[in-house]
Amino acid sequence: MIELRGITKTWSDGHPALRGIDLTLGEGLFGLLGPNGAGKTTLLSILVLAVEPTSGERRYFGVDPARRGMRSAIRREIGFLPQDFHPIGVLTGFEYLIHCARMREIRLTRHELERRARMLLDAVDLQDAANRPSGSYSGGMRRRLGIAQALIHAPKLLVIDEPTAGLDPDERIRFRNLIAEAAEEVAVLLSTHICEDIETTCDRLGIVQQGKLVFDGTPSALIAEAPDEETLEGAYAAHLAQRKAAAAA
Secondary structure, three states: OEEEEEEEEEOOOOOEEEEEEEEEEOOEEEEEEOOOOOOHHHHHHHHOOOOOOOEEEEEEOOEOOOOOOOHHHHHOOEEEEOOOOOOOOOOEHHHHHHHHHHHOOOOOOHHHHHHHHHHHHHHOOOHHHOOOEHHHOOHHHHHHHHHHHHHOOOOOEEEEEOOOOOOOHHHHHHHHHHHHHHOOOOEEEEEOOOHHHHHHHOOEEEEEEOOEEEEEEOHHHHHHHOOOOOOHHHHHHHHHHHHHHHHHO
């Protein structure tokens, strides 16, 4: 569905953020791990068409965003929940979803749109808070509203950045379940530093280190690479350490 080939990004100060990323995404849930400064945020920004790569090619459902008039069409197929998501606090959860839908020019009648907004609020367990100002929502409720707004236009690709950071254990489990349900119908990329979120939801994961995709496979395959480790977190740490030591040699 989505293909990135040879993606690089060098900032104006000469810093190379990405150094040739090849990545293919299809239906299901893909987890993205990487230390701070590895290039994850830059990769996500390029994926959602917020930032242009320095070089490389992108294809979305067979369409090149470099083609004239294609960027808007591609953006309508992408849902994005950024790490710093904040709804418009004076709007209720229901009003905010309607606002997002209108901003994305969804071609539904008013009745159909309101029905979809109610359905999504119910799916993210916010039906009882639908008419409350979203500014009064807890952190977990805001993240769940963020999932609803990212899905309001029925995208084919859902990109989620650090969704469970700062949430309590119950909210984290609830949010992981929401993401897993969404992945049954769309391609989902989940970027996080919490290995447990990926271990419990993702069949496939990638690791970005120093601007390169240094691993792309299953969680069990990563664990198998570190026979002394029994958890994904331990195997991930061992993988990073091994790559760092090899680069310094």
